[in-house]
Amino acid sequence: MKTVIAVDAMGGDHGPSVTVPASLDFLASHGEARLLLVGLAGPLAAELAGNGAAGHPRIEVVPATEVVGMDEDIRTAIRTKRHSSMRVAINLVKEGRAQACVSAGNTGALMGTAKFVLKTLPGIDRPAICGVLPTRKGVVYALDLGANADCTPDHLLQFAVMGATLVEAVEERSRPTVGLLNIGSEEIKGNEVVKKAGELLKASTLNFHGNVEGNDIYNGTTDVVVCDGFVGNVALKTSEGLAKMMGDFLKEEYTRSPFTRLAALVSLPVIKAFRRRLDHRRYNGATLLGLRGIVVKSHGSADRLAFATALERADSEVRHGLNERIAAEIGRLHGLGVLAGSGRAAVVEAAA
């Protein structure tokens, strides 16, 4: 299958200077794929020419006249920036010209615009942001990482279904385990929403492991970790802050004196191997799950390698038929009566 991905080439802290070279890297290793680069025509043409890729046979430049700022609020982005690169890229998915869209633009605007343009899948009340994190055993898929600060137990159940389907599809792992992020492994612990979500998950057809705690994320206890967007966002950003501090402390200690600099030189292969195992660029690209179209959010500060990783994620999700699988699974679970809430009506309606 030939994947076509719409790239918001203006998004992120670096815009085309990162998105264009990353797109070329991606195309070089994905011979079948095509990209629609969306953005201001001038800068895009210059960047393509600068990389010797003017007239690349698998790149089409789709012009957009505006750019959504990294601090722009959701409403402004949706109402006043109808010709933004982000909006146009999402429109391309809506129109069926692209099967997925990747943007390093601001998360709130991207989620808001994607919801507004694409709408949610039948049976899904709220889309969620699903990220990939390195663990002792491989990777863990965690959601929601910030789209929904207040969640109901039904929302958490839907997140679990979407996360598990994502792992089944992309990692090709059957019946992935799902953990519910909580503050104790005993069932009585946790807040009211999480307690009720635990009951729903236990009654579901998912491979529910039970409660997991914060340390289980990096222990790789389960394939999927489910939580509300407030908790998930705090856990993610706390992790980013700690990892960066530890990395900087290590660097400080290694550059303290001529002797420690020598030790650093001798340790270079070790430090490189260590860095590689935790390199966030290799895990870049969070999926906005639950929309009628695949949308992948790259970190705003992504560099060339990181942005190419986000493109690969979108490509993989398209090739594995992610959204068809989620829609089928949600429909199946509604049929079984496992899912309830407002989503049920939508499924029934869509099926009618």
Place this chain on the structure above:
Amino acid sequence: MKTVIAVDAMGGDHGPSVTVPASLDFLASHGEARLLLVGLAGPLAAELAGNGAAGHPRIEVVPATEVVGMDEDIRTAIRTKRHSSMRVAINLVKEGRAQACVSAGNTGALMGTAKFVLKTLPGIDRPAICGVLPTRKGVVYALDLGANADCTPDHLLQFAVMGATLVEAVEERSRPTVGLLNIGSEEIKGNEVVKKAGELLKASTLNFHGNVEGNDIYNGTTDVVVCDGFVGNVALKTSEGLAKMMGDFLKEEYTRSPFTRLAALVSLPVIKAFRRRLDHRRYNGATLLGLRGIVVKSHGSADRLAFATALERADSEVRHGLNERIAAEIGRLHGLGVLAGSGRAAVVEAAA
């Protein structure tokens, strides 16, 4: 002032084999302090004799006939273990024989028993667990780390007052900054409870910095970070899991081959300095704030150095008159009408 601290000598994963040597270390560096070691008489006497400290002039052994298990639930601990080392140690604070109590026993049982025996300070609805974490700039005090999974905005405000007072007292820092843990720095973000708490904090007399995000914890953006116990516990345990994974990855890379082992040898001073900066043992001891008595919870897995740190924390809080300061501050704020909620009635009652 001569500090007297009651030590639950049986608590934690290691019991007297850690608590007794740690107590002796603490006494050696705190010439004025006295300790009441609470626990099973036989094991305590043996451990003291084994350390050449039988008949230590500043140690009194207070016998207790039971031990609260690390997995014991709160109700069982309170109802059926009236003669546990944990309960007796807290009773000593209640009776005024000790000014503080330190335990490495299970958190739920410790908080439950302390609340039951000591009661909360006037004007405080819920005690909270306040921990100390290393940052780029020094340390941050974070609360609640797990006592209250569901919080109201008033609870968060009370936590903020207690945390700020703790920093003022122990760190001797005037008007410490307080951050509200949220998922975005804009005021519109966050869940409903946090939004309302932000308004209360802004209207308070505290030095409120505004919203902070997960990465701000380790950036040391504020002196105090306030959140509900669910979010705080997840952030803490996620951090523990990540730090441990990173440490283990570094170790794995350094022990991979004869060459990397040599690099490790050359890097030993660097690795030691790095480890020391993040050594959780140096930050051990979380304070249960808001009780009519000082109670410090040590990590269950604490070793000799870590447990001695928890004893030092309790000693410092006693010497700085922590609880008198919190009571005075809460009373003052109620007088100013800054605090509301059920606490107000208690203050009025206590003052009558």
